[in-house]
Amino acid sequence: MDLLSASSFPYPSFLGRRSQELLRPMLDQLARVRELELLYKQSAHLQGREFIGSLLRSLGITIEYDAAELRQLARTGSFVAVGNHPCGLVDGLVLLYVLTEVRPDFRIVANEALAPLLPQLSNHLILVNPERAKAGRNVPGVRRLLHYLHNEVPIGLFPAGEVASRPRPFQAAAEAQWHPTAGRLLSVARVPVVPVWLSGHNSETFSLLGLMHPWLRTARLPAELLNKRGQTIRVRVGRPIMPRELAQIAAPEGLAYVRARVFALGASPSPGSTEAATAPVPVVAETDAALVEADINALRPTRCLVRTGSWEVYIASKAELPHVLREIGRLRELTFRREGEGTQQPLDLDGYDDYYRHLFLYDRATRRIVGAYRIGRGRTILRHHGRRGFYLHSLFRMAKALEPFLAESLELGRSFVRAEYQKQPQPLALLWKGIAEYLSRHPEYRYLIGPVSISNRFSTVSRAVMVNFLTAHYFRADLACLVKPRKQFRYRPLDATEIPATLQTGLTTVQDLHKLIATFEPGGAGIPVLLRHYLKQNAHLLGFNLDPNFSNTLDGFIVLDARELPERTLHLLERYPVPVGE
Template identity: 25%
Template sequence: MEPLDKPYSDLRLAAMAPNTFMGKILKIFGPLLDKLLGINKLRNVYESCQLSGLDKQQFSQKLLDGLGVQVSGVNGVLEKVPQSGRCVVVCNHPYGMIEGVIIAHLLTAFRSDTQVMANVGLQIFKEIKGYFIFANPLKPKAKINTLAIKQCFSHLENDGLLVVFPAGRVSFFQSDKQRITDGDWNRLVIKLAQKTRAPILPVFISGTNSQLFHRMGRIYYRFRLLMLAHEMFKLQAHNINLKTNNLLSIKQLNEFKGIKRMNDFVRLQCYLNDENYFTPWLEDDASMPFKNIIPTADKITIKSELAQLPDEQHLLDFKSFSVYYGYQNQMPLCVQEITRLREITFRTLDEGSGEICDTDKFDATYMHLFIFDHKNEEIIGAYRIGQTDLLQNKGGVSQLYLSQMFNFSAGFINQQQPCLEMGRSFIIAAHQNSFHGLLLLWKGIGAFVCQNPHYRTLYGTVSLSKLYDPRSVALIDEVMVTNKDGVNAKEAFKGKLHPEVKDFISAAPVELNQLSALVMGIEEDSKDIPVLLKQYHKLGAIFHCTGIDVNFNHTPGLLLSVNLPEAPEKLLKLYLGSSKAAYLNYDKS
């Protein structure tokens, strides 16, 4: 399309002046203000780039080129946008104008049914008005806003793609938070999503306006509005990165109580994409390839070892499965097979040692509690359990595996009473989606403590696999750790957290189901928090700190303890069975 001879957009303040007394004053001083506010520069770009009368997509691309704006992360965002159907994209508002053009251009190229709720200030460009549903955030009760809200609902009801900048105005320095960030987000997005059942995609837009912009804004807030045009000319060769994670479903929203908390959740998911607060995992040493795993142990010999175990070490049966416990000197081949299966399982979680099997010196001194499937003649899962009283009698705290990860003071529970140190748990892949694997292990633990009722406390770590995003691990650590008394990590987990996380947590406690929603919003594959973490939480676990297990592929581990007699009645009945009362009434004296 050839540009029109006469400019289609009249980029002068005088042209926008209302027919009032103040409008007449504006027309008189318009030329001077055009120069001071950078509107003359904007008009020069408009004319030199021949933007007049262009199609909206051509116009926006040439405008961005003329301003020298570079945008990255586009493909990552488009991969998450549904190809059809209703959806709301929400973004932070770091620049005030140009991000609306960027998002409108990129999403319209992907979906022609894109509409962006935008500030009336963008009406200055007539060529791109087709992108926008205009609103006036400076006048909340203005009629244009009521009409805009109706248009947004209608657009989603027609299965369109809607973009909203919930802050409604440019990010600014907030003295109470001591940082530059969006103001309060309007809750319209939550209302739109709830009424139309539309998923929400939070997109973080990197960067901010100049220091001068923010300094002037601190003097008088309206200076920010007056400087927006000038700020666009400071983006020459500036890279604006777009980053998103996952669509947020209505189910995830409903994990949070009240529209304000839902709104804060969506905002947090947006800011969690800020790469200034992202520290990737250290790369594994590629020069150390995984070794071939040892062959499967002889099944006849394994069954022979099981048959020779004392009757009390055969804890329970369920269908074709039996739960046993034993020690390496009683059943060396069974323990060897457990170490083989551990290595196979842990490698799938990026936790494998890379050796021929997963073993260390503690396998010889710890008890092994495991499930044997008689039908398929195989071990399907196990726990390695340290009896702290027996172990420390042989050489003090150094006999405990977790003493390699944590410094235990005299005040920590494992120095106060006999405990069971739980670790190295696994269920083989074929049984990970079945209910009986983890249940049988815990019934086995219940049977063991009923035989040995002086063990009242379990403690151990939940491995937070490096398949998790570091931001997820940092969130889990921040939310779950509540009692650091008596212990600290020898190598602490040092994850970055966006200040918005602190704001979110300080506003209200985060429940476990809400933590799940947060983590699922971050994870590329939408995975939930570890099943074992949920299991311990149900038992009433106290979480102490997160350390790095340098002997387990530098995997983060969340240390916890469970006072078993205080676990919920329902779970005690499930795991301890008919021996529950005797266990609870055990007299330690």
Template identity: 30%
Template sequence: MLNVETLIQDKYPSFYRRHPRLVQPLIRVLRMLFREKSFQQFAVDYPHLEGFNFVEQVLDYFDFSYTVRDHERLRMPAQGRVVIIANHPIGSLDGLALLKLVRETRTDVKVVANELLSTLKPLHNLLLPVDNMGGSTRRQDIAAIRTHLDNDGAIIIFPAGEVSRLSPQGIRDGDWRSGFLRMAINSKSPILPVFVDGRNSVLFYSVSLVAKPLSTLLLVREMFKQAQNCVDIRVGELISYDSYQKILKQQHQNVSLKEKAKLFKRHLYRVGQNRKGIFGTVTAIAHPENRALLKGEVKQCELLGKTSDGKQVYLYRYQPNSLIIREIGRLREIAFRAVGEGTGSRRDIDRYDYHYFHLILWDDEELEIAGAYRFCDTAPCVDTLGKDYLYSSELFSYTPSMRPYLERGLELGRSFVQPKYWGRRSLDYLWYGIGAFLRRNPQYRYLSGPVTLSNAYPKRAMEMLIYFYSRHHPSCQKLAEPVLPYRISPERNRELAEKFPGVDQKAEFAQLKSELAHMNLSVPTLYKQYTEVCEPGGVQFAGFNIDANFANCVDGLIIVDLNQLKQSKRERYINSPD
């Protein structure tokens, strides 16, 4: 595992050849300092171990452990790219402890480590090597890090590149290199700060003050002194890409990347002191539910149909202590955050989930809920006009004119497809599920509910979409009043009236798509799908409301008359066999 002589030969070949009289005494000293025999005995005892198994055995060998608060453990994102930054107080076992902690949530985690550490072959598959001594990391090594992040992997990096030392502020890292920030920015990754509360011996810090290079030789000795130690690990809240980019651009635009890296160092040490950090943070999304138990619950639901590629569509009704509703809430938050929406909570679950039906698209091979749609029979709330019963009643106040629609209606909403299933007909399969439900329950004539426009749309694009759909799919009468209506200025209204006069829907829709394309945008999928399923007059938009509790997105209240469904769509979704 560790051979001092081989190490000197590989790293300093000319010195090894030219100074044989100096080399041998040096090797003897280094063998003692590096505890070479202990390393080699470990290799003899555990020759088969590598990767995470090796890490666990090393920690067991030293009886080295860590503590972490339960709620902070949940801050570790269970999926998606992330750059995890940490201080390096011990310079050895603290890195392995952090690797083990992250691995409990993420099996795809890798450590950005120096080339010296890369000489430990059992760790090869866990490392992404860099040259943080000479500062000349190879291009292919940088590309490997970027590829890992682009594949939604997790990386751990110690920005100081070396062990912490004694400073006037206590045991602190030295200057942080800015490479971690460049990696995060280039890959648009969130950053997770993790503080390790550890320290080496007084001797180590004393030698560091006198001869810093010499103290580095003591690190192996310090590692053995950590036996039976337990360190406290503090996991901070996730810093999203948008959050840190906003602060860096607005407040520190003309500051060097190295100076910006110092802000993250300050933020991390505040995490260790249980103080508020410098950057705005987001709550990490909840960890996945147990796959086997989840499958068991799904199989108890009513099967509505199967898809051509082997997925199943189920109808779920809430049950107490259900894993399904927790997993739906988790995946909802993932899907909505991916498009700039979301509640900001660990799960997107509200009080309506408990009495609504949930349509589930289940992937039995991956044991995953690919997507879901929730809906509710609106007849029970005709007298109250949906108040305290329908989700849409938080966004719109219904008028008595809405009663006929509620008497024979279903409210639909909160549909999502988790990102890994985007582009795989998943939303279309959910529509098949809705059709299967309607085929078994023909008493329903109307579908209604809020359809979201992301706040990520620029104001001009948002106004065009709202004006177009209000113009070409107007409400036949006053059915609802938005709680917080989206208003377009009179001047902008006149401008949009010239662009979309309401004469030729097909031509004006082409114009809308063209205008959005120039902004690298497109018509939202649900807006397009809902309005394409019916004959003219079959779809109405009763108003547009700003949802302050949902990232200030805009919801359009849509009403679909199934009696005016196009025959081709009826055959496709409702009359097709299960």
């Protein structure tokens, strides 16, 4: 008996029996029914996940996903996996294949019109009629869906109810509006919601047929499975949205929020996918430790700002630190490349290093430079170089009216802690103790300014959400009006409804922002550590600039008032002693 036959193909209700007979040969060809039948026969003896795996291998379809993301899913209990619907049959097959790896009991909501095409998956389908051609036809399916959830069976659904298509000629394919019923279902079920994003798109033929009549688009869906031959389909599985989180958002906004979380996954790069536009030049070899130590031993005693145990913080000029500065330039490049940034040159040194001061942490025990900051003294820079002398001027246009503020500012930049020490809290605290000590010696400076980096490893949507949130909660309007980015950061969402404001629903704190970014960034990366550190010190921002010369890093213009440091920071800095009598 045929696994798939033209007689089993779903015809629209407006076609009579005679019309169906006449159209059958044409529709067979449109849907490529015979090719599918031959393909299915190769796997006819298999069921469930094994059937899907065999089918995908026959088509040469590769699924790319991160096993670590699957480990976020509960091994028991129910959840609803919610996905976008770019292609049709292959979306359901891929979703089933990936999620049944960890939950063999996983079921998917499917269009009843396509059920005859997949008899081997009958135990994994919950059939509904998303077109609602007949009133009440969905009720049994919805009841069964809730029945499964209440019995701790996880299910998956595509709330659009139809495959992404072109709304008009010459427009890109777009996901249809999600059915409000899906939002009400998620509210009633009160189970975790797992956002899932799938890559892909259908053929031009599919799009053109859809513009002629929606049913022709549906009729073409079986053939679109064959068109995916040899393709790679990316799957992102986001962190579950807990019922209590969704309960805080009204039903219509809740569904929009879930949809935004789904498409945010699609905007995130795969782990390791960020590459430099040109091949990086190898970083220079490590500087001889004896030469570095000789530079430090030759410094005047007043250059030491902090000393505790084997760790010492110094500040000095380029002329005093020829070998130390070479090592700092080497470590900058190594550290920034690890974060998807960097100049891609052998050393990260530039003309600003010639007249900026260099504050660095040295470990006597290991004879290593541990971390560093570059510090520009505002009054001195304005006197000798004007506004152009600030590194920030290369990123932002700064009005002349900003000069009084700049004169009271120290510009910090090119900060790093070498990889081996990044998990220790002391290096950053000691560097900041050094900055605090330098400020106490130079009371003419009140503000700390500089660029804070958001690396290109973050997706565009993550960066857009950060920019939106920080602009809304941490902008200093009186100064921001005097600053303009040289290259504006722009965000073009994958989905028209997926806007940063939607994703920010319910966000009130930096910790909320951190958790949100971690939900759709590969590896669970939240907001950058240094940005989070600055915000904890009551910092503000004046703008954001995209830097094409530094791996398209997004730089925020950060401002910190030394007189407004929180008490907890002041107490922390008091722990580390300052050299006495030097």
